[in-house]
Amino acid sequence: MLITTNILATNRTITNWKVKEAVLPTTTGELGILPNHSRLLTALDIGVLRIKAENNWIPIVILDGIAEIEDNNLKIIVRQVEELSDIKMDIDQAKKELDETIENLAKSSKQNEKLLNTINLKRSLARFQALSFAQSNSN
Numbered sequence: 001m002l003i004t005t006n007i008l009a010t011n012r013t014i015t016n017w018k019v020k021e022a023v024l025p026t027t028t029g030e031l032g033i034l035p036n037h038s039r040l041l042t043a044l045d046i047g048v049l050r051i052k053a054e055n056n057w058i059p060i061v062i063l064d065g066i067a068e069i070e071d072n073n074l075k076i077i078v079r080q081v082e083e084l085s086d087i088k089m090d091i092d093q094a095k096k097e098l099d100e101t102i103e104n105l106a107k108s109s110k111q112n113e114k115l116l117n118t119i120n121l122k123r124s125l126a127r128f129q130a131l132s133f134a135q136s137n138s139n
Contacts, residue, residue, distance in 0.1 A: 001035040005051065005074045007060075009081040021052040022074060024067050025126075039070045044078060046122035048129045057137055059084065059130035063123065084134055087127050091135055094128040 005022065007014040022033040025047025044067055049060045065078030089097065101124040105117040 001072065003033065003035055003037075003069075003072050003074050005076070007049075007062075007076045007078070007081060009062075009065075009078045012081050012083075014081075017051070017053065019051050019053050019074075023050040024076075025049060025062065026067075033069055033074060035072055037069045037072075039068075041066065041068045044076070046119065047126050048133065049076070050133065057133070059133040061087070061123070061126045061130050082127070082130075084130060087131060089127075089131075091128070091131045094124070094131050098124040098128045 002018040002020060003022065005014075005017040005019050007017070020035075024031045024033065024042065025045050027043045027045045031042060044062060044065045046063050047061075049062045051058045051060065061082040062076070062078040063080040065076065067074065067076045069075075087094070098121075101117065101121045105114065105121050108114040108117045
């Protein structure tokens with residue numbers, strides 16, 4: 001049995017994707033979704049959505065939103081989605097971006113600066129994790 005997955009974002013829509021499993025980055029930690037999962041509505045955080053399609057795991061960076069699972073239908077609504085092909089850097093460049101973002105957050109003095117740099121840190125970390133995940137699954 002498969003889960004029909006629909007991802008809706010401001011920059012892209014992925015519909016009727018048949019997947020075996022999904023791991024969602026929720027605001028309280030990772031949540032695994034398997035076929036016949038009980039009905040659930042959850043808040044999503046900035047992070048890596050991992051989808052198992054066929055026998056391959058596919059990492060997708062998402063920027064917060066909500067997800068609902070009901071009757072083997074997973075609906076994911078997020079602000080933005082980045083597939084690996086959208087990330088225009090290699091793992092070393094992603095690590096450098098992550099390090100720079102950590103430095104920027106540490107230097108932040110104003111509240112709005114700290115908030116923006118925290119969001120940028122989560123996004124940089126998610127990109128780095130997605131690239132690392134893809135690299136480890138290709139070996």
